[in-house]
Structures are given as structure tokens and as C-alpha cells.
Amino acid sequence: MPLIRAEHLVKEYRRPKQAAGRFAALRTLFTRESVVTRAVDGVSFAIEEGEIVGYLGPNGAGKSTTIKMLAGILVPTDGACEVGGIVPWQHRSANAMQIGVVFGQRSQLWWDLPLGESLQLIGKMYRMDAERFRCQRDMLVELLDMTSFLQTPVRQLSLGQRMRGDLAAAVLYEPPVLFLDEPTVGLDVIAKERMRAFVEELNRERRTTVLLTTHDLDDVERLCKRIIIIDDGRVLFDGQAADLKRRYAPHRLLDVVVGGDATGDLRDVAAALPFGVTPVARDEMKATFQIDPEVIPVARVIADISARVPVVDLGVREPPLEGIIREIYEAREVAR
Amino acid sequence: MEERVVSMELTHTLAICWSLVRASVRGQMQYRTSFIMEVAAGLAYQSVGFLFVWAILSRFQALGGWTLEEIAMLYGIRLTAHGLYMLFFSNLFRIDDFVREGGYDRLLVRPLPALLQLMFTAVRVTVLGDLIGGVVILGAALARVDVVWTPAHALLLALAILGGALIDGAFQIGPAALTFRFLESWPLRVIFDDVFSRFGNYPTSILDRPARNVLTFIVPMAFMAYLPASTLLERETFLPLWVGWLAPAVGAVMFVLALWVFARASRGYQSSGH
Amino acid sequence: MSLSLPRARPLPTTWRVHPGFVACVMASIRRTYAYRARFLLWLTRTMAQLYLLRMIWMSVYDGRDAVDGIPAGMLIVYLTVAMLQEFLIQPVIVFEIDQRIMRGTVATDIVRPIGFMWQMLGLELGGLLGRAPVLLLAVPVAMVVGSLTLPPTQEATIGYAASLVLAYGISVLVWMLVGLCSFWMTSIHGLRFLLFTVEGFLAGALVPLWFLPDTLRTVLALLPFQGMVFLPISIYIGQTTGGDILGALAVQLFWVVALSVVAVLVWRRARWKLVVQGG
Numbered sequence: 001m002p003l004i005r006a007e008h009l010v011k012e013y014r015r016p017k018q019a020a021g022r023f024a025a026l027r028t029l030f031t032r033e034s035v036v037t038r039a040v041d042g043v044s045f046a047i048e049e050g051e052i053v054g055y056l057g058p059n060g061a062g063k064s065t066t067i068k069m070l071a072g073i074l075v076p077t078d079g080a081c082e083v084g085g086i087v088p089w090q091h092r093s094a095n096a097m098q099i100g101v102v103f104g105q106r107s108q109l110w111w112d113l114p115l116g117e118s119l120q121l122i123g124k125m126y127r128m129d130a131e132r133f134r135c136q137r138d139m140l141v142e143l144l145d146m147t148s149f150l151q152t153p154v155r156q157l158s159l160g161q162r163m164r165g166d167l168a169a170a171v172l173y174e175p176p177v178l179f180l181d182e183p184t185v186g187l188d189v190i191a192k193e194r195m196r197a198f199v200e201e202l203n204r205e206r207r208t209t210v211l212l213t214t215h216d217l218d219d220v221e222r223l224c225k226r227i228i229i230i231d232d233g234r235v236l237f238d239g240q241a242a243d244l245k246r247r248y249a250p251h252r253l254l255d256v257v258v259g260g261d262a263t264g265d266l267r268d269v270a271a272a273l274p275f276g277v278t279p280v281a282r283d284e285m286k287a288t289f290q291i292d293p294e295v296i297p298v299a300r301v302i303a304d305i306s307a308r309v310p311v312v313d314l315g316v317r318e319p320p321l322e323g324i325i326r327e328i329y330e331a332r333e334v335a336r
Numbered sequence: 337m338e339e340r341v342v343s344m345e346l347t348h349t350l351a352i353c354w355s356l357v358r359a360s361v362r363g364q365m366q367y368r369t370s371f372i373m374e375v376a377a378g379l380a381y382q383s384v385g386f387l388f389v390w391a392i393l394s395r396f397q398a399l400g401g402w403t404l405e406e407i408a409m410l411y412g413i414r415l416t417a418h419g420l421y422m423l424f425f426s427n428l429f430r431i432d433d434f435v436r437e438g439g440y441d442r443l444l445v446r447p448l449p450a451l452l453q454l455m456f457t458a459v460r461v462t463v464l465g466d467l468i469g470g471v472v473i474l475g476a477a478l479a480r481v482d483v484v485w486t487p488a489h490a491l492l493l494a495l496a497i498l499g500g501a502l503i504d505g506a507f508q509i510g511p512a513a514l515t516f517r518f519l520e521s522w523p524l525r526v527i528f529d530d531v532f533s534r535f536g537n538y539p540t541s542i543l544d545r546p547a548r549n550v551l552t553f554i555v556p557m558a559f560m561a562y563l564p565a566s567t568l569l570e571r572e573t574f575l576p577l578w579v580g581w582l583a584p585a586v587g588a589v590m591f592v593l594a595l596w597v598f599a600r601a602s603r604g605y606q607s608s609g610h
Numbered sequence: 611m612s613l614s615l616p617r618a619r620p621l622p623t624t625w626r627v628h629p630g631f632v633a634c635v636m637a638s639i640r641r642t643y644a645y646r647a648r649f650l651l652w653l654t655r656t657m658a659q660l661y662l663l664r665m666i667w668m669s670v671y672d673g674r675d676a677v678d679g680i681p682a683g684m685l686i687v688y689l690t691v692a693m694l695q696e697f698l699i700q701p702v703i704v705f706e707i708d709q710r711i712m713r714g715t716v717a718t719d720i721v722r723p724i725g726f727m728w729q730m731l732g733l734e735l736g737g738l739l740g741r742a743p744v745l746l747l748a749v750p751v752a753m754v755v756g757s758l759t760l761p762p763t764q765e766a767t768i769g770y771a772a773s774l775v776l777a778y779g780i781s782v783l784v785w786m787l788v789g790l791c792s793f794w795m796t797s798i799h800g801l802r803f804l805l806f807t808v809e810g811f812l813a814g815a816l817v818p819l820w821f822l823p824d825t826l827r828t829v830l831a832l833l834p835f836q837g838m839v840f841l842p843i844s845i846y847i848g849q850t851t852g853g854d855i856l857g858a859l860a861v862q863l864f865w866v867v868a869l870s871v872v873a874v875l876v877w878r879r880a881r882w883k884l885v886v887q888g889g
Contacts, residue, residue, distance in 0.1 A: 013606055068441065071444070071445055072444060072445075073441050073444045073445065073605075074605070074606070075603055075605075092444065092447075093447040093448065093449070094447070096444075096445055096446055096447035097447045099445070101445045103441070103442075105438075106437075106438055106439075106441075106442065108442055108445070110359060110360075110363065110457070111363070112362075112363030112364070113359055113362065113363050117359060117362075121355055121356065121359055124351070124352055124355050125352055125446060125447065125448060126447065127348065373797070373799075373800030373801070374800055376800065376804070377800045377803045377804045377807075380804050380807060380808065381803075381804075381807045384807050384808050384810075384811050387811060388811055388816050388817060391811075391817050391821070391822055391823070391826065392666070392670060392817060392821070394823050395821045395822070395823070396670040396672075396677075398672075399666065399669055399670055400669045523651060526651065527651075527654065530655055530658065531658065534658060534659065534662055535658075535662055538662070538666065542665045542666060542668075542669040543665050544665070547661075547665075
């Protein structure tokens with residue numbers, strides 16, 4: 001029984017057609033024509049408990065609209081959705097008790113109050129008894145390293161501190177479902193990593209189901225086994241990240257670092273590569289090669305190159321999702 | 337869209353509202369100087385309003401047949417009712433910006449009716465100025481006015497204040513629903529607030545007939561203070577004397593209607609941003 | 611609204627109007643028409659206010675033709691002219707100046723080739739010129755409705771014209787002083803609101819000063835506000851005549867001079883504070 005379910009979800013926005021010409025503003029008020037945009041156009045997916053799913057798409061694809069319908073903020077125009085067996089827009093409060101939401105752009109905390117008081121208010125709002133609240137709060141404060149700014153008013157916190165606070169607020173009452181909408185936007189590298197580690201731990205310890213919207217593909221690489229790609233309100237891809245890579249970019253990347261005075265040798269190697277290997281990047285001491293494993297095994301290439309140049313360091317990696325996703329956005333259709 | 341509130345839910349909801357109020361007051365108290373300034377400004381505004389009445393009535397003994405004490409009672413009832421409304425709903429004032437900036441989303445994600453959250457976060461403590469002004473004027477008036485104070489009359493006074501607050505509320509919450517559709521409702525809200533503040537403190541009888549009828553039967557401003565006050569003073573109005581007792585009922589009906597309109601409109605909430 | 615300097619326009623007189631000044635005026639005129647919704651709202655509220663005042667006063671007069679020698683009709687004219695005048699000479703910069711200081715644009719303003727004070731004056735004047743055509747529309751309407759009549763004598767007309775100019779001067783100076791307070795206070799919002807509220811009453815726009823109790827009247831006579839409404843309009847309706855007109859003008863002139871001196875001193879201090887302390 002999937003925890004989060006969307007079936008042919010549709011959300012239309014109706015805006016009055018903007019009249020042009022004289023007195024445009026006034027005429028718009030009296031116009032009968034509306035422009036209908038379908039922000040979400042028949043989205044379906046099912047997410048099981050314990051999954052971390054990346055929800056990707058270009059701006060305006062309909063990601064936030066979908067999340068808002070699952071959170072009970074918007075009422076769908078058509079189709080159905082369910083979270084934990086509850087229809088979000090019909091039983092908004094009941095749904096609210098079982099979800100945690102972090103909006104990257106806006107804080108959920110009380111602006112003028114110290115962080116600690118915000119957490120207390122949330123504890124009360126979600127009917128946590130004192131014992132459980134204290135226990136959860138202390139754990140989160142330690143895990144997210146918030147002791148130093150617990151008493152600071154939220155408006156005085158840095159972005160990283162505030163995001164940690166928002167995250168704590170979202171999981172304080174142990175909701176089974178977590179919606180993260182661009183949670184790492186604007187954070188520095190360390191903060192991003194800390195956030196990702198936290199979400200990963202949450203998923204591991206509590207089997208929290210996470211739906212993550214992001215533009216940062218490092219988030220996805222790190223956390224999501226499953227990816228749903230959406231554009232123009234429609235699902236383009238729904239499957240394992242590994243499948244996506246295999247289908248779209250089955251090659252491997254080999255990074256080679258040479259030592260000593262082998263400067264000329266790397267150039268020679270690049271000029272005379274076996275079939276199925278193409279150079280991607282090269283400078284004096286380092287080079288990256290793209291290998292098609294169907295044509296030539298990676299091990300063979302490694303052996304070949306090691307024989308010709310004094311290799312100091314070497315690494316094999318999968319292609320980054322970045323390129324794949326970009327291609328998909330551009331192609332706008334994936335053959336299943 | 338909102339589920340019905342069972343009695344245990346009600347207690348919890350009240351407890352949470354109280355926590356929110358306390359939190360928001362604490363938040364406000366941080367800006368001490370502007371807080372004092374605003375309360376002072378509010379009180380000054382009330383004072384000037386009443387100063388005008390006093391100035392006129394010290395030269396002319398009666399306004400539409402009402403003496404200074406009687407007008408003061410009417411003034412006090414309306415002001416106290418307004419202050420009572422503001423105490424709970426002053427935050428509604430900023431709903432346009434709030435919805436436009438996406439703050440409303442934040443409320444919908446929480447397990448509490450959105451309207452309650454709107455009411456109790458960011459309580460502007462400065463509205464106490466209105467309430468204090470109203471109570472002071474009313475108190476001073478009650479000491480001097482010529483009313484037979486039976487328990488029934490005391491009850492009428494209390495109900496009139498409650499009814500006035502409900503009417504005031506109805507004509508702010510109802511128009512606020514427009515924000516969900518048009519992202520803006522302040523012109524309408526300001527107009528109603530203006531009409532009530534301006535005309536509501538005086539006997540509706542001084543207006544000419546068309547205005548008087550509109551402000552009694554269409555927008556029931558006369559029920560906010562004038563009609564109940566007339567009943568208390570046993571003054572003849574163009575309606576029978578017992579009509580003053582209808583004030584709380586009128587208020588309740590209008591208020592419930594406004595809540596319904598608001599709930600209905602929020603279903604069409606399109607959520608701006610993104 | 612950017613203040614880009616146009617080409618200097620030489621006037622056929624001994625002095626040239628500074629192009630920067632003209633630019634400020636033009637920008638301010640344009641801005642008046644930008645806020646249409648707010649203007650319409652103001653219009654509705656003012657008409658409601660006028661209506662209420664009229665009802666209150668009619669009720670107080672209680673059918674009498676005149677009270678204290680003031681006929682009912684004259685009182686209505688007084689109130690109407692007060693409203694129209696308030697619209698015409700309403701302040702502009704007091705709503706601008708704290709924004710400019712908060713945003714720091716005041717630093718660039720000071721560096722411009724013309725003085726800050728002249729810029730502010732330009733904005734005020736622009737506002738006035740922007741509103742004047744609207745007023746010209748309102749006057750015939752008010753006359754048709756019966757609320758407005760022309761001054762009864764030539765003396766009243768000339769006297770009023772002079773008095774109006776002085777009234778405008780007093781208004782600009784008073785509000786400029788309030789605006790200058792933003793150099794010392796974080797928010798003049800409260801002060802502004804306070805003054806807005808009491809000014810109408812103190813100036814005699816709600817209750818003409820003849821009707822006030824003596825003590826109150828004496829106090830108000832010592833304040834500049836009466837020069838903004840009561841004095842000029844009293845001349846208009848013909849209540850102040852002959853030598854009294856000159857007396858009223860003298861009082862107004864006194865306030866214009868006194869407030870100008872104060873304004874210059876305060877501005878010097880404010881500029882020093884800005885330059886030395888960085889605002």
C-alpha cells in the first residue's frame with residue numbers, strides 16, 4: 001500500500017485574460033474570457049514508505065504545485081491524491097499532523113521569537129506531550145548543532161541556521177512524510193552536506209518517506225534512489241536513478257593523474273586511444289576519458305593507459321546526473 | 337474543507353490560540369518605542385474624534401436631540417465594540433500582502449484552521465488603544481447618562497457591544513475573501529472601516545433618509561450602537577424600540593455569513609509564488 | 611521616478627529657473643497621477659467626510675437660519691472650501707523623506723547639483739500643480755451641488771488669494787519640519803499619523819474657531835495651524851473683513867517667516883548629522 005499516491009492529478013489555474021490597449025486594467029475587470037493554464041496535467045505516481053524520491057523539473061514544471069496539492073494547500077482540479085490514506089485537501093488538519101514541510105525560500109518559524117520558542121509552539125500545535133517534546137527537541141538540537149543559537153530570534157539567524165531550524169521544526173513531531181522544497185538553496189557546501197546527512201539518517205532511523213524537490217543534482221545523487229522528472233505538468237520519467245543513467249548515459253568516466261615528467265605522454269595517449277574511448281578533458285597532469293563499456297571493458301583501458309604513462313592516481317566514476325537531466329529537459333521525452 | 341471541532345479539540349484549539357497570542361505579544365514587545373508611539377497615536381486619534389464632539393456640544397447643547405452624555409454612550413459602545421473586534425482580528429488588515437507573499441501557505445500546512453492562525457499570530461497590541469479609549473468614554477458616559485439600569489438593560493449593553501464587534505468583523509472578514517481571488521481586498525475593507533468609524537459614532541438619525549436606510553437595512557451600521565443605545569435611553573427612533581435587542585442577532589447572522597464566504601473563497605485559493 | 615536633468619530652459623527674465631528644480635516638479639506631477647486607486651479612495655473618503663459634517667452641522671443648527679451670526683449656508687461653504695483646500699495643499703515630501711533616508715538615497719540627493727531643500731520644494735510644488743487640474747474639475751461640481759459659492763466681495767477674493775498662498779507656505783513648512791524629524795527618529799510614522807489626525811481639528815477644518823469655547827480658541831490662536839485653514843477661509847466667506855484681513859495676513863506671514871528660520875536651522879543640523887555621522 002503506497003504511502004503517497006497521485007492519480008491523474010490535474011491542477012488548472014484560471015486567470016482573466018489580460019486586455020490590451022486603452023484602459024487595459026479596467027477592461028480586464030470586466031472581461032469574461034479566462035486563460036487556463038494547466039500547471040499539473042495528469043501526474044500519477046505511487047511512493048512507498050521509506051523511499052527518498054527526487055522530484056525534478058525545470059522552473060514552472062509543476063513541482064511546487066504537486067507538493068502543494070499533497071500538502072493540502074491546493075485543491076486539485078481533477079484526479080486524486082492521498083497521503084497515508086488521507087485526502088489532503090479534504091482533511092487538511094489531519095493531513096498536516098502526518099507531514100512535515102520545508103520550503104526553502106520561506107521560513108515556517110515565527111520571525112520575532114527565539115528559535116526555541118518556535119519549537120515549543122510547534123510542539124503544542126502538534127499535541128506533543130511535554131516528555132516526548134523535550135526528548136525530540138534535545139535530540140534534534142544536538143544532531144543539528146543548534147545549541148548556540150536556540151535563544152536567538154529567528155530574524156537574526158543566518159540562512160544556514162534558519163534552514164536547520166526549519167528542518168528541526170518539520171520533523172519535531174516525527175511525521176512519517178517529509179516534503180522538502182528546495183531545501184539546500186543558498187547554503188554553503190558544508191551546510192548542504194550536513195542537511196543531506198541529516199535527511200539520510202532520518203530516513204534510515206525512522207523510515208521517513210521523503211519527497212525532495214531540488215535544482216541541485218548533488219542532493220539527488222546523494223539521497224535519491226528514485227527520480228521522478230516532470231515538465232509542463234507531465235511526468236517524463238519515473239524510476240530508479242541507476243536506470244536513468246544506464247539508459248541515458250551508460251558510459252563510465254576515467255580520471256587519470258600522471259606523475260613525474262610525463263607531460264608529453266598524456267598527449268600521446270590521448271591521440272592514440274582504443275575504439276570506445278574518447279577524451280573528455282586534458283591538461284598537463286590530468287585527463288578524463290569517457291569509456292563505453294559495451295565496446296571495451298574499463299579494466300582493459302586502465303591496463304592500457306597504466307602501461308603507457310606513469311599513473312599516480314586513477315578513478316572511475318559514473319556520469320553525473322547533471323548532464324542527463326539537462327538532455328532530458330531538452331529532449332522533453334524519454335522512451336520508456 | 338475544515339473538519340468539525342469536537343469538544344476536546346476545542347479545548348486544545350483554545351489552548352493553542354492562547355499560546356500563539358502570548359508568543360505574538362512577546363514578539364511585539366521587542367519593538368518598545370514604536371509600540372508606545374503607536375498606542376499614543378491611537379489614543380490621540382480617539383481623543384481628537386471625541387474632542388470634536390465635545391467642542392460642538394459645548395456650544396450647541398444637543399446633536400439631533402442627543403446630549404453630550406448620550407452621544408458619549410453611543411460613541412463608547414461603538415468604540416468598545418470596534419476595539420473588541422480589533423483585539424482578535426487586527427491582523428486581517430495585512431492579509432493582502434500576506435497572501436501575495438505566500439505566507440498563507442505556511443498556515444495551511446499546520447493542523448489548525450487558517451483563520452484562527454491569522455487571528456492569533458501577530459496580534460497588534462496597539463489595538464488596545466482603541467479598546468481602552470472606548471471603555472473610558474463609555475465608562476464616563478454611563479456614570480452620567482439617564483438610563484434605568486435593570487439587569488435586562490445591563491445585558492443589552494453587553495450584547496450590543498458583542499453584536500457591534502460581530503458586525504464590524506463581518507464587514508472585514510467577508511471582503512477579505514476577495515484576496516483569495518484577486519490578491520487584493522484592501523479598498524473594500526478600508527471603505528467599510530471608514531464608514532463605520534466615521535458615521536458609526538453618531539446617531540444614525542441625523543443622516544438623511546436614503547443614507548439612513550442604507551446604513552440600517554443594507555449595511556447594518558445602525559445596529560452597532562445607535563439602535564441599542566436608543567433602546568437603553570428609551571428614545572424614539574424610526575423603528576420600534578425593541579429593535580435594539582436584535583443587535584446581537586444581526587451581528588451573529590452577518591458574522592456567520594462572512595465566515596462562510598471566507599471559507600468558500602479560500603477553497604479557490606490559488607497560492608501565488610512559484 | 612528618476613530625476614534626470616533636462617536641458618536648461620532660459621526664461622526671458624533676469625533669472626533662470628534651475629533645470630533640476632523643474633525636473634523635480636515634473637516628476638512630482640507625474641507621480642500624482644500614478645496612484646489612481648489611492649486617489650479615488652481619498653476622493654470617496656473626503657466626500658463621505660464632507661457629507662457627515664454637513665449632516666452634523668445641519669442637525670446642530672436645528673432649522674435655525676443662523677447661529678452666532680453665521681448663516682447655515684455660509685457654514686457649508688466654509689466646510690467645502692476647507693475640504694478642497696486641504697486636497698490642494700496636502701503634503702508630499704513628508705511621505706517621501708523617511709523612505710529616502712532609510713534607503714540611503716538621501717546621500718545621493720545631497721550630492722546633486724541643486725540643494726536638497728530645493729529638491730523637496732520642487733516635489734511639493736509638483737504635487738500642487740498635479741492636483742490643481744483635478745481641483746478645477748471639483749469646483750463646478752461643488753457649485754452645482756450647492757455646497758460652494760464664490761466669495762461675496764472682491765475684497766474677499768483678493769484677500770483669500772493672498773491668504774491661500776501664505777497658508778500653503780505654512781503647510782509646506784510645518785510638514786517639512788515633521789519630515790526632517792526622520793533624521794533623528796527611526797520612524798516618523800507615528801508622529802505623522804498623529805499630526806495628520808489633530809491638524810484638521812486644530813486648523814479649524816472641522817469646527818470653525820468661532821464656535822469653540824474661549825479657552826480652546828485662545829490656545830489654538832497661538833498655533834500656526836489656524837493659518838492653514840481658519841484664517842484664509844474666514845476671509846473667503848466674508849466673515850473677516852477690512853482691516854481684519856490685513857491682521858490675518860500678518861499673522862500668517864509671521865508664521866511663514868518663523869517656520870522658515872526654524873526649518874533652515876534644523877536642516878543645517880540635519881545635513882551636518884548626515885555628512886558627519888553618515889545618516
